[in-house]
Amino acid sequence: MDFISILSIFVLACFVGYYVVWSVTPALHTPLMAVTNAISSVIIVGALIAAAAAGVPAAKWLGLIGVVLASVNIFGGFAVTERMLAMYKKKERPAKEGGKS
Amino acid sequence: MAPATVESAVDYGAVAEAVHAVNPWVAVAYLVSGVLFILALRGLSSPSTSRQGNRFGMIGMLIAVVTTLVTHEIASLPEILVAVAIGGGIGFVIARRIAMTAMPQLVAAFHSLVGLAAVLVAMAAFFNPGAFDILGADGNIFAVSRIEMALGAAIGAITFSGSVIAFAKLNGNMSGSPIMLPARHVINLGTLAAIIVLTGLFAASDAAGPGENSMFWIIVILAFVIGFLLIIPIGGADMPVVVSMLNSYSGWAAAAMGFTLHNTAMIITGALVGASGAILSYIMCRAMNRSFISVIAGGFGADSGGGGGGAAQTDRPWKRGSAEDAAFMMSQAEQVIIIPGYGMAVAQAQHVLREMTDLLKEKGVTVKFAIHPVAGRMPGHMNVLLAEANVPYDEVFELEDINGEFSQTDVAFVIGANDVVNPAARTDKSSPIYGMPVFDVDKAKTIFFIKRSMGGVGYAGVDNDVFYMDQTMMLLSDAKKMVEEINKSLAD
Numbered sequence: 001m002d003f004i005s006i007l008s009i010f011v012l013a014c015f016v017g018y019y020v021v022w023s024v025t026p027a028l029h030t031p032l033m034a035v036t037n038a039i040s041s042v043i044i045v046g047a048l049i050a051a052a053a054a055g056v057p058a059a060k061w062l063g064l065i066g067v068v069l070a071s072v073n074i075f076g077g078f079a080v081t082e083r084m085l086a087m088y089k090k091k092e093r094p095a096k097e098g099g100k101s
Numbered sequence: 102m103a104p105a106t107v108e109s110a111v112d113y114g115a116v117a118e119a120v121h122a123v124n125p126w127v128a129v130a131y132l133v134s135g136v137l138f139i140l141a142l143r144g145l146s147s148p149s150t151s152r153q154g155n156r157f158g159m160i161g162m163l164i165a166v167v168t169t170l171v172t173h174e175i176a177s178l179p180e181i182l183v184a185v186a187i188g189g190g191i192g193f194v195i196a197r198r199i200a201m202t203a204m205p206q207l208v209a210a211f212h213s214l215v216g217l218a219a220v221l222v223a224m225a226a227f228f229n230p231g232a233f234d235i236l237g238a239d240g241n242i243f244a245v246s247r248i249e250m251a252l253g254a255a256i257g258a259i260t261f262s263g264s265v266i267a268f269a270k271l272n273g274n275m276s277g278s279p280i281m282l283p284a285r286h287v288i289n290l291g292t293l294a295a296i297i298v299l300t301g302l303f304a305a306s307d308a309a310g311p312g313e314n315s316m317f318w319i320i321v322i323l324a325f326v327i328g329f330l331l332i333i334p335i336g337g338a339d340m341p342v343v344v345s346m347l348n349s350y351s352g353w354a355a356a357a358m359g360f361t362l363h364n365t366a367m368i369i370t371g372a373l374v375g376a377s378g379a380i381l382s383y384i385m386c387r388a389m390n391r392s393f394i395s396v397i398a399g400g401f402g403a404d405s406g407g408g409g410g411g412a413a414q415t416d417r418p419w420k421r422g423s424a425e426d427a428a429f430m431m432s433q434a435e436q437v438i439i440i441p442g443y444g445m446a447v448a449q450a451q452h453v454l455r456e457m458t459d460l461l462k463e464k465g466v467t468v469k470f471a472i473h474p475v476a477g478r479m480p481g482h483m484n485v486l487l488a489e490a491n492v493p494y495d496e497v498f499e500l501e502d503i504n505g506e507f508s509q510t511d512v513a514f515v516i517g518a519n520d521v522v523n524p525a526a527r528t529d530k531s532s533p534i535y536g537m538p539v540f541d542v543d544k545a546k547t548i549f550f551i552k553r554s555m556g557g558v559g560y561a562g563v564d565n566d567v568f569y570m571d572q573t574m575m576l577l578s579d580a581k582k583m584v585e586e587i588n589k590s591l592a593d
Contacts, residue, residue, distance in 0.1 A: 006365075006368060009368050010356060010368045011372075016369075017372050022380060023146045024146055028484070029481030030208075031155075033344070033345070036142070036373070036378070037212065037348070039374065040351050040374040041215055042165050042355060048169045048181065049232055049233060050221075050222060050226065052174070052176060053231075053232030058225075059232065060225075060229075064177075066218045066221035068184045069218040070215070071184065071185045072188040072192035073218075074192065076192025076193065076207075077211060079197065081155050082152065087489050088148035090148075090149075090493055
């Protein structure tokens with residue numbers, strides 16, 4: 001891909017991000033931060049490429065450390081988001097007083 | 102897309118050749134994973150769809166990782182698997198064990214890891230450009246790739262050191278009060294300018310000589326330093342903005358590395374995360390009526406010299422209430438609104454507070470929670486704590502949605518909040534918090550205000566007129582103990 005195609009994807013993704021994030025309910029802003037943390041660790045792709053390539057040991061070890069760090073984030077980020085989201089419940093138990101938004 | 106154009110790998114040498122499993126489906130797979138990440142954030146528009154969104158995010162990550170692994174010739178699969186297992190194990194255990202009150206620290210720590218990972222990837226690309234397809238025919242790294250690498254490394258380094266400081270401040274390893282260096286604006290701007298100039302020079306120089314190499318390292322070092330310098334002057338109360346801002350940086354770092362790797366998943370994700378952090382910072386700043394620049398410039402919450410109220414007026418008369426008073430008044434009320442703040446998190450009072458609402462509901466009282474956008478130490482902090490304590494999310498309201506109700510409310514119950522209920526924000530133009538949107542608790546018939554002592558003021562360092570109002574009763578105690586006592590009298 002040439003630079004302009006990549007730039008186009010980037011700019012459009014910024015707009016998508018803008019609208020998607022504004023639609024996130026404020027009650028879920030903490031899970032939003034946790035999950036953005038997890039997905040920004042997609043940088044693991046770069047670390048994997050470095051770790052996988054043969055030939056330059058320094059790059060390989062930097063890549064491996066990068067893989068460790070990004071994995072902490074991926075597993076930790078998704079797991080803690082899942083844990084938080086599981087706690088958000090609607091009112092259901094006392095069905096006696098209904099009708100207040 | 103025509104992957105073949107960049108993939109004419111023959112010139113790049115043997116190392117580069119390993120990476121060229123030319124397959125248009127690779128680009129599609131990364132695109133799919135990017136789209137799944139968009140859906141992950143989209144799911145967060147409502148708690149009912151959020152968990153499905155999180156699953157999408159996991160699948161997206163799995164696709165990105167598997168695609169990378171199957172399309173590259175891997176010289177060290179065991180090492181990689183061990184690295185993933187170590188990191189994944191650590192992350193998983195932390196995620197299971199962490200207390201919900203410690204979420205701001207955790208998020209700051211995670212940001213620092215993303216930042217450091219970005220730096221490491223940029224350094225690895227610098228050492229082994231062939232593996233990343235960024236080597237030109239002349240044996241030099243492409244100029245545009247050099248800019249992307251330098252930017253990725255710099256933003257990553259700023260994210261790392263900034264997040265480490267934010268973590269230390271949030272976790273109490275470091276005082277939350279701002280540390281002000283003399284001439285810090287000059288130092289910061291000078292360092293930033295140096296990074297930008299060096300990045301330009303790094304891109305423009307086309308010889309891979311030692312001079313060029315040292316430029317890259319100087320950029321990285323300067324970026325580590327500036328991340329540190331940027332965050333130390335920012336006080337504890339501004340941490341929600343800082344955490345959001347670092348969130349944004351970690352996204353831009355990922356995006357910059359995505360440009361280097363020509364990887365759609367990384368670019369889409371970076372843009373999403375960057376936008377997310379930027380919007381959260383904006384929401385936080387708006388909720389404090391402060392400009393982003395003034396937050397970044399730091400110093401707020403020191404001993405703000407300006408401001409009318411001042412903390413010197415504590416000799417004004419105020420009324421002390423007891424747990425029994427609070428229990429009696431609330432059980433007689435039709436509607437009670439609870440305003441939690443950071444103090445509730447510190448006292449871990451969310452569970453006893455939920456018990457209190459249950460007892461009140463049994464008596465037919467309507468109980469609602471009102472949450473200010475900057476309550477706590479990160480966006481949405483209070484919502485998570487209340488969710489943890491099993492408070493249904495449809496009883497928790499945002500500022501705009503509930504502020505009109507205080508005039509028809511019998512009891513406003515303030516627990517661990519202060520500045521967000523200060524009427525000076527509406528009336529006193531000289532107050533440092535003037536213009537900040539606040540809860541109009543002063544319109545409620547009765548106010549109970551849980552506070553440790555009368556001496557302390559909020560983080561903004563301003564006195565609060567609500568303490569001295571006729572309908573206010575101060576409950577001076579630890580928040581958790583006080584609520585427990587109230588629960589006892591309610592149960593009787």
